[in-house]
Amino acid sequence: MFPDEVVQRxxxxxxxxxxxxxxxxxxxxxxxxxxxxxDPESQVWVADFLGVTPMEVHExxxxxxxxxxxxxxxxxxxxxxxLSCDFCGAKELWAHLTGKLGVxxxxxxxxxxxxxxxxxxxxxxxxxxxxLLDGERHEDLDLAKVDELLGAVS
Amino acid sequence: xxxxxxxxxxxxxDKENSQALAGYREDGGYETFLSVIKxxxxxxxxxxxxxxxxxxxxxxxxxxxxxxxxxxxxxDKPIYLCVNGDESEPGTFKxxxxxxxxxxxxxxxxxxxxxxxxxxxxxxxxxxxxxxxIRAVQHAxxxxxAAGLFGQDIDGSGFSLDVHLHTGAGAYICGxxxxxxxxxxxxxxxPRNKPPFPAVEGLWGCPTVINNVxxxxxxxxxxxxxxxxxxxLGHPEDPGSRLWCVSGxxxxxxxxxxxxxxxxxxxxxxxxxxxxxxxxxxxxxxGGSSSKVLLPDEVRKVTxxxxxxxxxxxxxxxxxxxxxxxxxxxxxxxxxxxxxxxxESCGQCTPCREGTPWIVKILQRFMDGEGKASDLxxxxxxxxxxxxxxxxxxxxxxxxxxTSIVIKFRHEFEAKIAANQPVGVA
Ligand SMILES: Cc1cc2nc3c(=O)[nH]c(=O)nc-3n(C[C@H](O)[C@H](O)[C@H](O)COP(=O)(O)O)c2cc1C
Ligand code: SF4
Ligand code: FES
Numbered sequence: 001m002f003p004d005e006v007v008q009r010x011x012x013x014x015x016x017x018x019x020x021x022x023x024x025x026x027x028x029x030x031x032x033x034x035x036x037x038x039d040p041e042s043q044v045w046v047a048d049f050l051g052v053t054p055m056e057v058h059e060x061x062x063x064x065x066x067x068x069x070x071x072x073x074x075x076x077x078x079x080x081x082x083l084s085c086d087f088c089g090a091k092e093l094w095a096h097l098t099g100k101l102g103v104x105x106x107x108x109x110x111x112x113x114x115x116x117x118x119x120x121x122x123x124x125x126x127x128x129x130x131x132l133l134d135g136e137r138h139e140d141l142d143l144a145k146v147d148e149l150l151g152a153v154s
Numbered sequence: 155x156x157x158x159x160x161x162x163x164x165x166x167x168d169k170e171n172s173q174a175l176a177g178y179r180e181d182g183g184y185e186t187f188l189s190v191i192k193x194x195x196x197x198x199x200x201x202x203x204x205x206x207x208x209x210x211x212x213x214x215x216x217x218x219x220x221x222x223x224x225x226x227x228x229x230d231k232p233i234y235l236c237v238n239g240d241e242s243e244p245g246t247f248k249x250x251x252x253x254x255x256x257x258x259x260x261x262x263x264x265x266x267x268x269x270x271x272x273x274x275x276x277x278x279x280x281x282x283x284x285x286x287x288i289r290a291v292q293h294a295x296x297x298x299x300a301a302g303l304f305g306q307d308i309d310g311s312g313f314s315l316d317v318h319l320h321t322g323a324g325a326y327i328c329g330x331x332x333x334x335x336x337x338x339x340x341x342x343x344x345p346r347n348k349p350p351f352p353a354v355e356g357l358w359g360c361p362t363v364i365n366n367v368x369x370x371x372x373x374x375x376x377x378x379x380x381x382x383x384x385x386x387l388g389h390p391e392d393p394g395s396r397l398w399c400v401s402g403x404x405x406x407x408x409x410x411x412x413x414x415x416x417x418x419x420x421x422x423x424x425x426x427x428x429x430x431x432x433x434x435x436x437x438x439x440x441g442g443s444s445s446k447v448l449l450p451d452e453v454r455k456v457t458x459x460x461x462x463x464x465x466x467x468x469x470x471x472x473x474x475x476x477x478x479x480x481x482x483x484x485x486x487x488x489x490x491x492x493x494x495x496x497x498e499s500c501g502q503c504t505p506c507r508e509g510t511p512w513i514v515k516i517l518q519r520f521m522d523g524e525g526k527a528s529d530l531x532x533x534x535x536x537x538x539x540x541x542x543x544x545x546x547x548x549x550x551x552x553x554x555x556x557t558s559i560v561i562k563f564r565h566e567f568e569a570k571i572a573a574n575q576p577v578g579v580a
Contacts, residue, residue, distance in 0.1 A: 086490055
């Protein structure tokens with residue numbers, strides 16, 4: 001179902017633990033990195049791979065915000081909305097992005113390019129406002145900088 | 155007391171390629187680890203760390219050496235070390251600096267700690283949002299293995315150690331130590347009831363030590379310079395050098411390494427350049443968001459150490475200092491934080507699962523111009539029924555900012571109520 005390289009990475013991770021189940025989150029992340037999200041078929045594959053029930057996998061997938069149980073756009077944006085960011089520019093940043101992309105929280109643009117999500121504190125409070133773009137951190141943002149970042153990936 | 159800048163943890167951060175093993179070893183890195191595993195007994199190391207006065211930097215501030223001494227000496231089970239790098243407490247961004255700028259400092263601490271508590275496997279738990287830190291730590295682990303610093307029979311000492319990086323997936327609760335254990339085990343990460351404490355029954359029911367990144371990063375320095383050296387830094391009852399994080403409305407936010415015991419006001423006025431735009435200070439949340447808010451006259455007299463901050467009824471927590479200026483709407487700030495806790499509640503206990511969203515709804519009413527005087531009592535009532543009645547401390551940590559803001563800024567809530575009165579009604 002997955003290329004050898006992906007399976008090998010999962011096998012290496014599984015080897016780090018006395019019980020295969022412990023590899024759950026890191027293995028789901030490898031699969032998500034490959035597929036973009038954790039569709040039911042992939043969840044069943046992970047269950048087989050770790051020797052657990054699909055329910056045990058589903059329970060984990062639905063708990064964590066950074067595991068995606070629904071399809072995402074090609075690029076995922078996470079804007080920090082916790083106190084230090086929100087009171088130092090993130091409110092304005094959020095308004096700008098919802099307007100520019102024409103989506104609300106958790107929305108995906110019509111062309112499927114961007115999903116906009118809110119995140120809790122990203123440990124960038126001293127360099128607020130902050131966001132992740134495809135998992136990479138960007139800090140000290142202003143509206144021009146954000147436009148530039150999105151322009152560079154679209 | 156004068157402001158004491160120190161460079162212990164951050165001493166190498168500015169160096170070019172500070173992450174690389176070669177430079178770390180040129181600066182004497184891993185010499186302490188190698189001499190400890192060849193020349194010391196595990197219990198001697200625990201004793202040194204106990205006498206150093208090091209307390210945990212993750213939030214609870216427990217004595218590190220004492221925690222290590224709870225691991226059973228006679229056990230046929232494997233012993234584990236987990237390094238807590240979930241760093242998600244709002245206002246906190248210190249561990250990240252260690253991970254990104256000097257990961258070998260952390261790994262040397264891991265080596266010494268594992269030797270002391272007789273652990274043969276360590277999991278370094280990092281939040282997945284730390285892409286850069288994850289790359290730096292994974293590279294450092296690979297380098298350490300390649301150099302024979304980790305693995306079997308390290309440098310002929312007979313001591314063996316495996317270190318693995320484990321990633322979280324965006325949940326604040328996983329920083330709570332027993333949730334972290336369930337997260338590593340691949341279960342839904344609900345916190346566990348204590349006792350049993352992890353030092354006795356942790357990962358897979360085996361003895362497990364959990365320490366914060368910054369705590370472990372201190373360990374090589376203590377073993378290198380001695381318990382007395384560390385005990386002499388900063389405040390005698392809560393010694394050490396910490397990475398303080400300042401965010402919010404200051405001119406120059408950032409992290410600052412300082413010994414404990416310095417005056418908070420001096421930090422704000424000095425290194426942080428005062429309040430942004432020449433404004434006045436309104437409030438400071440001093441120990442990550444899960445601590446009680448301080449008023450300007452409290453800020454003026456407090457020193458940053460556990461005894462000093464406890465005297466004001468607050469806590470040092472993770473040393474994340476959030477500064478709010480005179481223009482801040484404290485009801486809005488409170489709402490922002492309560493949304494955080496409501497979102498991050500794992501849902502296991504009823505008071506936390508049901509109470510935190512209810513509090514959000516009430517605070518939202520104030521913001522929407524529908525707050526009532528009775529809502530203020532309701533908020534305090536709810537807090538009383540939540541605090542101390544849950545499995546983990548997330549709920550307590552949520553009630554501290556809430557109650558302190560409601561009590562200390564009651565007038566801001568009342569002003570909102572007054573403003574809502576229809577014209578003509580007193
Ligand atoms: C809700 C909650 C979140 C926590 N988050 C963290 C965290 O992100 N990092 C951390 O080191 N400790 C965190 N802690 C504290 C840990 O439970 C634990 O006390 C700490 O990791 C122990 O390490 P230390 O003794 O070195 O401080 C959290 C506690 C609670 C209740
Ligand atoms: S207090 Fe809240 S976060 Fe902690 S275990 Fe209970 S429900 Fe979960
Ligand atoms: S509040 Fe946004 S990074 Fe901490």
